Amino acid sequence: MAELRGALIGCGFFAVNQMHAWRDIAGASIIAICDRDPERLKVVGDQFGIARRYAAAAALFAGERLDFVDIATTAPSHRPLVEMAAQNRVPAICQKPFAPSLSDAKAMVRACADAGVPLMVHENFxxxxxxxxxxxxxxxxxxxxxxxxxxxxxxxxxxxxxxxxxxxxxxxxxxxxxxxxxxxxxxxxxxxxxxxxxxxxxxxxxxxxxxxxxxxxxxxxxxxxxxxxxxxxxxxxxxxxxxxxxxxxxxxxxxxxxxxxxxxxxxxxxxxxxxxxxxxxASRPWHNIQESVVAIQKHWVDCLANGTEPATSGADNLRxxxxxxxxxxxxxxxxxxxxxxxx
Ligand code: NAD
Ligand code: 89V
The missing domain is CATH 3.30.360.10 (Dihydrodipicolinate Reductase; domain 2)
Structure with a gap:
């Protein structure tokens, strides 16, 4: 199977774990990153050797051919970013909390279902x-x-x-x-x-x-x-x-x-x-959480490869x-x- 081309949106505190985990996982790699904060974009881009960097998600979707996007921003931006992924027919992982409200989350699940793209919530615990x-x-x-x-x-x-x-x-x-x-x-x-x-x-x-x-x-x-x-x-x-x-x-x-x-x-x-x-x-005491990030991201790659629904799909996470x-x-x-x- 050809390696999946992913992009990370949101290069903050927790995304660093996700980037480490992607390096550990066969079958997928992060080829571009996006953050509206130029400093975070530089820190994560330099640390993980990612040259293709975007300040805006719309430019990322326009500029790259992606197999998935990993959204690691905080909750207020989740709905617009997931809907943008759906419009561009790009499967999406979205960090928890899935959305600030249940009605936003339902709209996000609908948008991805209508576009026929998989959606997984990064509910790693x-x-x-x-x-x-x-x-x-x-x-x-x-x-x-x-x-x-x-x-x-x-x-x-x-x-x-x-x-x-x-x-x-x-x-x-x-x-x-x-x-x-x-x-x-x-x-x-x-x-x-x-x-x-x-x-x-x-x-x-x-x-x-x-x-x-x-x-x-x-x-x-x-x-x-x-x-x-x-x-x-x-x-x-x-x-x-x-x-x-x-x-x-x-x-x-x-x-x-x-x-x-x-x-x-x-x-x-x-x-x-x-x-x-x-x-x-990894570093203690976070190693428990860090290990689970590898596990959930591996699960996502397996689900995309096999066409199966992630255990923590958007629909599941509504509950x-x-x-x-x-x-x-x-x-x-x-x-x-x-x-x-x-x-
Ligand atoms: P953070 O504020 O450190 O990082 C978020 C980054 O996203 C920032 O760099 C910000 O500039 C960027 N950003 C925000 N909106 C954007 C947009 N529209 N386009 C591009 N970039 C944008 O936050 P964090 O602590 O890393 O948390 C991020 C998410 O991860 C939160 O939803 C949080 O709840 C979750 N989280 C999950 C776990 C876990 O174990 N699953 C642990 C910690 C945090
Ligand atoms: O998982 C989280 O969202 C983190 C923490 C474990 C520290 O609560 O905010």
Whole structure:
């Protein structure tokens, strides 16, 4: 198969991981980059040896023959950029959060479907190897039918130094981080019928909520708690680990700090270390996330090669984004919110 020609739009903080990952993946390479900030364009272009550089996405689409575009800008630009990709019949990856609103996201899915181009949301947390290990334990049948889950991310890590915009938005932890936890809950326990949410802002220096607790009814009959906090000071800082508890009819799964996985079930108890590998370009503690970037981008290349729908396609991600919308609505009303009414 000829190598796929990709372009990156948005050369900011996180895109550097995506560029490293593209270098690790056979079958695709980034041949052009775009950023409206000339400094970021130069930094990333020089670091990764990309000569073809554009200040505007319209010029990129006009100037290059592309097999896909990787959109790594922040959410306000996602809809216009995805729609531009659809108009140019170029398959698109779009970073999370997919869009600032569910109605924008629905329009983006429609635009790509009408143009017949694949669309994947870069929702990478479910691709982390410890989370994949939990999924594999569930699939083994060892714990029987799951009836309870807890997906937990509690930290006091300073995310604002790398991503200063996170301190300024009216929405913070659910939209930025909880979105990953909600997607993991869907990945492990299936789609959700109802969500009840409580939020708090503990850090007075930021505009949005930095604590959220969500209780969900899954269509399978399971109940889950998704809790996240950037106001939790622990003896050992776990960032950016997601901890998981699942109880099933025949046993339990626990993913604890330091990537310790304990499965108790039909065949007794097995404890394993499911630490992610430290890739040559990765750095702790981000290596968990960095490895998942390689995994999701590989998945995209496989999907384009095989003509299959990505696991986190735009259509799939509407259900994760709907949980975000429902969580904010429910936090404001203090009432449970039904998901099907939003979709
Ligand atoms: P950033 O602000 O550092 O980078 C965004 C870049 O996009 C900037 O350089 C900006 O100039 C450029 N840009 C914005 N609009 C543009 C446009 N219309 N055309 C061209 N360039 C444009 O942001 P970031 O922290 O790198 O975050 C980017 C996205 O990645 C966000 O949606 C964020 O939520 C997401 N993110 C995901 C993960 C993850 O694990 N999946 C982690 C961190 C950030
Ligand atoms: O994944 C993200 O979007 C990041 C972080 C993990 C730091 O919350 O903002």
């Amino acid at each position: 479910r691709w982390q190897s410890p989370i994949q290990a939990v999924r594999a334990a569930l699939d083994s049948g060892e714990i029987g039918t799951p009836f309870f889950g807890r997906i937990s991310f509690r930290s006091a890590y300073d995310v604002f130094s790398g991503q200063p915009y996170l301190a300024t938005g009216k929405r913070f932890i659910i939209e930025d981080l909880g979105i990953h936890s909600l997607d993991i809950a869907r990945f492990l326990l299936g789609d959700v019928s109802t969500i009840t949410t409580r939020t708090a802002r503990i850090n007075p220096e930021i505009a949005g909520e930095d604590v959220a607790t969500m209780l969900m009814d899954h269509k399978s009959g399971a109940t889950s708690v998704v809790d996240c906090s950037y106001a939790t000071k622990l003896a050992t800082e776990p960032f950016p680990q997601t901890l998981v508890e699942i109880d099933g009819s025949d046993g339990t799964i626990r993913l604890e700090q330091n990537y310790r996985l304990t499965v108790t079930g039909r065949n007794g108890t097995a404890v394993s270390d499911v630490s992610p590998p430290l890739l040559p370009w 994760t984004l709907a949980l975000v919308e429902a969580a904010y609505a429910g936090a404001a009303s203090r009432e449970p919110v039904q998901l099907d009414a939003l979709l």
